[in-house]
Amino acid sequence: MTIKEIRKLSPDVLDSRLKDARQELMNLRFQHAVSQLENPLKIVEAKKTVARLLTVIRENELKSKARA
Numbered sequence: 440m441t442i443k444e445i446r447k448l449s450p451d452v453l454d455s456r457l458k459d460a461r462q463e464l465m466n467l468r469f470q471h472a473v474s475q476l477e478n479p480l481k482i483v484e485a486k487k488t489v490a491r492l493l494t495v496i497r498e499n500e501l502k503s504k505a506r507a
Contacts (some may be wrong), residue, residue: 440488445495453499457492463491 440456448456462488464485 440491442491442495445491446498448495450496450499453492453496457489457496460492461490480486 445453445456464482467476467482467485471479471482476482
């Protein structure tokens with residue numbers, strides 16, 4: 440998921456996507472711990488997705504504070 444796609448999402452969708460991304464990251468870490476993960480780079484991509492979502496959420500918070 441690219442940053443442009445993420446910025447188009449509504450706040451409610453962002454929150455649900457963040458929850459899903461964190462769950463996926465947890466599952467990938469668990470699979471890696473028990474040596475069932477074929478591609479460890481999936482963990483890196485999941486971390487980046489979580490970071491992107493958190494960045495956009497924070498940007499939206501700052502925009503709403505600036506308007507007020």
